[in-house]
Amino acid sequence: IFRKEPFFYGHDNYDQLAKIAKVLGTDELNAYLNKYRIELDPHLAALVGRHSQKPWTKFINAENQHLALPEAIDFLDKLLRYDHQERPTAKEAMAHPYFNPVRNAESSRTRP
Template sequence: MTMLKTLIKDRNGETRHSRKPWTKFINADNQHLAVPEAIDFLDKLLRYDHQERPTAKEAMAHPYFYPVRNAESSRTRA
């Protein structure tokens, strides 16, 4: 089976592969995990160009981690 690749030109004239939307990878087994924050977080982390990816600090500040931070701050206040 051959893999169909669609090439596009970016703003700098460089050739890149087109991206599939992450929602195409959602199925019955992982649908409960595919909240919008998770999709956005993965989209930002899985960038081909390393300069487009967030730093570790920026990644940890992503809204995906708000529930964890809120739980931590609640525990420290108690």
């Protein structure tokens, strides 16, 4: 969607989490950690730091604005969550309006 691959590029697992936290925010990370009673290694906690959640619109530019449609941003927002319980199931994800053009194209091809 944002034409940035990989979106979260880390040199190792610690750096990877730090990159994710810079986008998804540390308040959300801490809520996840507290919910599941997970304690971060002090070195990792220091590396992650404190960050506010970035709005997805911050990643939209002239090169990707044609891809960053509201349905795409909503889909991405639902998928990129720390808590696996908050993410859609595969079936729910495939039913998301982001895939309506695919479903519409498929149904128009199969009509007699």
